[in-house]
Amino acid sequence: MRFEGRMISPGKAKGEVLVIPEPLSFLGGVDGATGDVRVGNGGNVAGKVLVFPRGKGSTVGSFVMYDLMVHGKQPAAVINESAETIVATGAVISSIPMIDSIPSIGIFQNGDVATVDADTGAVEIEGVTMRESVSSALFDGERILMLKRPEKCHSFPGRWSLVAGRVEEGEDPEDTARREIMEETRISVGKPDKRLPPVYTREGSTLWKVYPFLFKVKDVEPVLNEENEAFKWVSPEDVPSVVHVDGTPEVVSRLLN
Numbered sequence: 001m002r003f004e005g006r007m008i009s010p011g012k013a014k015g016e017v018l019v020i021p022e023p024l025s026f027l028g029g030v031d032g033a034t035g036d037v038r039v040g041n042g043g044n045v046a047g048k049v050l051v052f053p054r055g056k057g058s059t060v061g062s063f064v065m066y067d068l069m070v071h072g073k074q075p076a077a078v079i080n081e082s083a084e085t086i087v088a089t090g091a092v093i094s095s096i097p098m099i100d101s102i103p104s105i106g107i108f109q110n111g112d113v114a115t116v117d118a119d120t121g122a123v124e125i126e127g128v129t130m131r132e133s134v135s136s137a138l139f140d141g142e143r144i145l146m147l148k149r150p151e152k153c154h155s156f157p158g159r160w161s162l163v164a165g166r167v168e169e170g171e172d173p174e175d176t177a178r179r180e181i182m183e184e185t186r187i188s189v190g191k192p193d194k195r196l197p198p199v200y201t202r203e204g205s206t207l208w209k210v211y212p213f214l215f216k217v218k219d220v221e222p223v224l225n226e227e228n229e230a231f232k233w234v235s236p237e238d239v240p241s242v243v244h245v246d247g248t249p250e251v252v253s254r255l256l257n
Helices: 060-070 085-093 173-185 236-241 248-256
Strands: 002-004 006-009 012-019 049-052 077-080 098-100 113-117 122-125 129-139 144-148 163-166 199-203 206-216 230-234
Touching: 006 077, 006 085, 060 085, 077 085, 077 113, 085 098, 129 173, 129 248, 144 163, 144 173, 144 236, 163 173, 173 206, 206 248, 230 236, 236 248
Parallel strands: 012 049, 049 077, 077 098, 129 206
Antiparallel strands: 002 122, 006 098, 012 113, 113 122, 129 144, 129 163, 144 230, 199 206
């Protein structure tokens, strides 16, 4: 799978991905002599394609990156959602290829093998396929409708989800959302009350590009087809306690705020 970002520091590299899911300060967060990561789940940045949302902290962090290069422990490349000056400067003075403006660090998983062409802003992840889907929150003013996926379901088996389904080739995601709601619940809806930019979630070697929608409904009860085995109405604050498809509570919160 290939996607485009923005070049921050030029160069090309290939390596195993190390994801740090939180903003990173190299000062205090990474040992400049060994490359050991002192935050999150740890690891070592040496020779890795280092992925994290953005940098933070003291400008001394730039020199920690340079120290990594001096000791031969620098990352092969750096990928951010949004570059800030400290990490960008550190990448440039340390000759580390770097890009930003990727859609989400959720695209990556630890152990992926990624090729970074920072000269063009391109990244390719080996063995990963992207598929498009929709995820629609039906909201009755107090509760969100959630559906139970069968254990034999090919995607996120046994978990609770919003009303979801694959986008067919050439289909507009909004049309997909209405079609899936009708097919899975027999509920008819019109225009969405809100939609979000796509969000991304990984399931093994599949990257799901998900289009979230909100539809406000009133006095309806679903009639399920064979794609789901149960339904329940859940208050928004209780969504995180359900065994949900990855990212569902965050999507619900953003749709309702």
